Amino acid sequence: MDLTTLQGLSTIFVMIAFAGVCWWAFSPKRKKRFEEAANLPFADEPESKNKQQKTEGESHQSAEQK
Numbered sequence: 173m174d175l176t177t178l179q180g181l182s183t184i185f186v187m188i189a190f191a192g193v194c195w196w197a198f199s200p201k202r203k204k205r206f207e208e209a210a211n212l213p214f215a216d217e218p219e220s221k222n223k224q225q226k227t228e229g230e231s232h233q234s235a236e237q238k
Contacts, residue, residue, distance in 0.1 A: 196202070 197206075
C-alpha cells in the first residue's frame with residue numbers, strides 16, 4: 173500500500189464521515205430537539221431584563237426624591 177492509496181482511502185473515509193454527520197444533524201427526528209436547544213439562550217432573557225429595569229427604575233426614582 174503506497175502513499176497515494178492511503179490518501180485516497182482517507183479522503184473517502186472523511187467524505188463518508190462528513191455525510192454521516194450531515195445526515196445526523198439534519199435528520200427529521202432531531203429537528204425539534206435542535207430547535208429547543210437553539211432557543212435556550214433566549215429562555216431567561218425577558219425575566220432578567222424586567223428585573224434589571226425595575227431595579228434601575230427604583231434606584232433612579234430614589235435618587236430623584238433625595
